[in-house]
Amino acid sequence: MISIIAAYPDFLDLYGEYSAVRLLEKRLACGDRQVKVSTLTFGRYAEIEKADMIYVGAGTENRMLAALEDLRGYAGQLKAFLEKGGILEVSGSSMAIFCNRITDQRSGNRYEGLGVFDAEAEITPKRRYGELICSYGDGKKIIGAVNSSIDFRRNSGQKEMFTVLWDSSKRFQKGAGEGMRTGENVYASEITGPLICRNPRLMDEIAEKLYGDSLPECTDTWYLEAWKAYEHAFGILSAESHIRQDETV
Amino acid sequence: MTGEGHKAFSEESMLDILTCKLLRAIGSKIGRGSSLPGLVCKKIWPKSLRTLKLPDKVIAVTGSNGKTSTVALLCNIAEKAGLKVVSNREGSNQTEGVVTALLSSADPRTRKVDADVVILESDERFCQYTFREFTPSHILITNLFRDQLTRNGHREFVKGELQKGIPDGTVLILNANEPLSCSYGSGREGTVYYGVSAPELREDPGLEHAYDDGAYCPVCGRKMEYDFRISGHVGSFECRKCGYRTPRTAHSVTKAANGKFVIDSTWEIRPQIFNEAYAQNISAAFTTAVEAMGVDPSVAAEALDGLELDNGRVVEFRIGGHSGRFMLCKHENSMAYNAAISTALSDPSEAVTVVFIVDRLSRKYVANDMSWLWDIDFHRLADDKVRKIILSGGFAHDAAERLLVGGVPEEKLIIEPDLDRMMDDVAERSEGYIYAMTCFTDQYKFLDRLKKYSDPSESDSKQGGKTE
Numbered sequence: 001m002i003s004i005i006a007a008y009p010d011f012l013d014l015y016g017e018y019s020a021v022r023l024l025e026k027r028l029a030c031g032d033r034q035v036k037v038s039t040l041t042f043g044r045y046a047e048i049e050k051a052d053m054i055y056v057g058a059g060t061e062n063r064m065l066a067a068l069e070d071l072r073g074y075a076g077q078l079k080a081f082l083e084k085g086g087i088l089e090v091s092g093s094s095m096a097i098f099c100n101r102i103t104d105q106r107s108g109n110r111y112e113g114l115g116v117f118d119a120e121a122e123i124t125p126k127r128r129y130g131e132l133i134c135s136y137g138d139g140k141k142i143i144g145a146v147n148s149s150i151d152f153r154r155n156s157g158q159k160e161m162f163t164v165l166w167d168s169s170k171r172f173q174k175g176a177g178e179g180m181r182t183g184e185n186v187y188a189s190e191i192t193g194p195l196i197c198r199n200p201r202l203m204d205e206i207a208e209k210l211y212g213d214s215l216p217e218c219t220d221t222w223y224l225e226a227w228k229a230y231e232h233a234f235g236i237l238s239a240e241s242h243i244r245q246d247e248t249v
Numbered sequence: 250m251t252g253e254g255h256k257a258f259s260e261e262s263m264l265d266i267l268t269c270k271l272l273r274a275i276g277s278k279i280g281r282g283s284s285l286p287g288l289v290c291k292k293i294w295p296k297s298l299r300t301l302k303l304p305d306k307v308i309a310v311t312g313s314n315g316k317t318s319t320v321a322l323l324c325n326i327a328e329k330a331g332l333k334v335v336s337n338r339e340g341s342n343q344t345e346g347v348v349t350a351l352l353s354s355a356d357p358r359t360r361k362v363d364a365d366v367v368i369l370e371s372d373e374r375f376c377q378y379t380f381r382e383f384t385p386s387h388i389l390i391t392n393l394f395r396d397q398l399t400r401n402g403h404r405e406f407v408k409g410e411l412q413k414g415i416p417d418g419t420v421l422i423l424n425a426n427e428p429l430s431c432s433y434g435s436g437r438e439g440t441v442y443y444g445v446s447a448p449e450l451r452e453d454p455g456l457e458h459a460y461d462d463g464a465y466c467p468v469c470g471r472k473m474e475y476d477f478r479i480s481g482h483v484g485s486f487e488c489r490k491c492g493y494r495t496p497r498t499a500h501s502v503t504k505a506a507n508g509k510f511v512i513d514s515t516w517e518i519r520p521q522i523f524n525e526a527y528a529q530n531i532s533a534a535f536t537t538a539v540e541a542m543g544v545d546p547s548v549a550a551e552a553l554d555g556l557e558l559d560n561g562r563v564v565e566f567r568i569g570g571h572s573g574r575f576m577l578c579k580h581e582n583s584m585a586y587n588a589a590i591s592t593a594l595s596d597p598s599e600a601v602t603v604v605f606i607v608d609r610l611s612r613k614y615v616a617n618d619m620s621w622l623w624d625i626d627f628h629r630l631a632d633d634k635v636r637k638i639i640l641s642g643g644f645a646h647d648a649a650e651r652l653l654v655g656g657v658p659e660e661k662l663i664i665e666p667d668l669d670r671m672m673d674d675v676a677e678r679s680e681g682y683i684y685a686m687t688c689f690t691d692q693y694k695f696l697d698r699l700k701k702y703s704d705p706s707e708s709d710s711k712q713g714g715k716t717e
Contacts, residue, residue, distance in 0.1 A: 016623025
């Protein structure tokens with residue numbers, strides 16, 4: 001039995017990111033692996049130490065700050081979870097929770113983050129929307145969107161998750177790093193979409209980590225449709241950006 | 250309400266009005282009569298609205314959903330009450346649309362807008378720019394829903410942006426059942442509230458939604474509770490921590506039965522669309538007419554009774570021997586699609602087919618975000634009554650993934666991205682009554698193709714269409 005904790009799914013619930021856990025559950029079911037999904041939210045505790053994965057989705061800036069304060073109470077358990085190799089996957093604004101510090105330009109307040117990533121976050125009054133093509137690993141491509149008002153700055157030594165090939169908003173230059181990654185178990189990206197739903201290869205890779213072995217092929221219609229949707233969306237963005245599947249930085 | 254700094258008119262100060270009138274006449278021939286004149290005049294005379302003489306009653310209508318319908322309902326009530334109305338009801342709701350409506354209705358010599366009441370639709374993020382130029386007497390805020398998040402980010406951000414556009418001294422008219430927009434009234438004297446409390450329109454308490462924007466109090470952030478919900482997070486709410494709760498309403502839809510809404514247990518209205526979203530529009534228009542425009546309630550009710558707005562939002566049709574209804578929704582707006590899904594599920598027939606088209610996100614901007622699909626209650630289409638679901642347009646596969654992950658049985662789905670082949674499927678494979686739903690952007694991809702399939706001998710309906 002694989003145990004996944006959905007953190008604050010009723011609170012950090014923007015841009016459909018809640019669906020990531022549901023998709024992982026379905027993908028693992030294709031491999032005949034049962035998944036137990038627990039919810040961690042205000043007033044509802046989940047056993048962090050026993051989980052295989054924790055997923056934290058995107059929320060508004062204010063909600064992200066409120067979730068940070070709540071999660072602070074579980075800092076010890078979270079540390080133990082990460083040390084044992086538990087997978088932490090974070091999307092959108094929630095990446096800030098795990099940085100060293102968050103500065104809120106709107107109020108002038110500063111907050112200590114959980115320090116999982118060696119990075120700083122700054123909430124600005126301006127929102128930006130951009131569609132991206134990024135690469136990772138040996139040139140695999142993901143697509144998605146950044147809909148955010150937070151600027152992130154990685155300190156030297158903090159690895160990124162993706163390399164940006166194209167950003168419609170031009171906020172990211174070609175070759176810039178996006179998101180954060182620590183070891184082989186901690187991942188975060190500003191990109192939503194929802195990220196896992198729109199990128200079935202990435203879904204497979206995360207599911208395979210949880211599966212612990214080579215993931216069986218999936219022939220379910222929802223999965224095949226996910227691939228067709230990816231190919232259609234990549235085609236649109238590719239036509240606009242001239243980025244091809246075989247392109248590298 | 251008079252714009253500040255009115256100066257004696259001169260030939261020069263007439264120019265903005267004359268130019269606007271001329272451009273409006275020309276623009277209307279090329280389909281840009283509602284925005285282009287204002288755009289040009291605003292560039293040349295950026296302050297011209299400040300020197301207009303406006304009537305005492307200037308009512309702005311803003312919010313995520315229901316603006317256009319509510320403005321149309323209000324205009325009808327005002328005209329029925331014998332009031333002369335100036336409005337941007339053609340739908341251009343950014344600042345240039347307001348400039349066009351006002352300048353083109355003004356007398357060039359007196360700079361007086363020739364109206365008893367001005368009724369303006371305003372985009373919620375443009376209020377801060379439009380209402381720098383003049384102060385509306387009233388602002389009606391319909392709701393703040395998840396809407397166009399590629400442009401708007403999220404509801405809290407829009408709330409902050411709209412707040413910048415609410416002048417001191419303007420009377421607010423607020424939806425008592427929508428917690429976020431209702432909170433504008435906290436501590437603001439003179440605020441008027443409207444609502445819907447009809448038991449028949451309340452949601453089944455067991456109904457699950459894709460998300461719940463009513464889970465937490467917008468004032469203190471703690472868990473919120475509901476006595477009942479109308480749709481999603483709209484309902485009778487209360488935060489037990491800070492005391493924020495649904496306020497007392499001036500007017501409310503108290504009953505909904507036999508195709509009628511009853512306001513304040515007194516005024517019967519036969520609505521064009523019998524659903525919870527339209528009940529909110531009716532309540533908003535009635536309340537604003539009575540409380541802001543001083544219209545007698547009986548006149549307001551009479552104006553609304555049986556009123557059919559000719560806005561193309563609902564088109565009846567026949568295809569392949571089936572009757573159907575086209576319902577105009579908004580991509581990137583889950584509440585609009587949820588209302589359409591509720592309408593389809595409340596159809597009295599045993600079987601319905603749902604057609605959902607998503608081909609292009611917006612006419613105004615380029616975006617390919619599909620995250621909004623995950624906010625729509627598509628899981629409700631698993632209902633036995635829904636026999637077929639036809640998904641079409643370039644993003645049909647995204648929709649298919651969404652529906653299948655949401656638990657809709659695979660055998661119900663017909664996935665056909667090609668729009669022409671989709672029409673063949675609608676004609677040949679539908680079962681029961683057809684509900685077709687899509688956005689402004691994609692509506693004519695369905696309605697224009699529908700013409701090829703229409704059989705005049707079997708239809709007397711308003712089968713709409715317009716070239717893409």
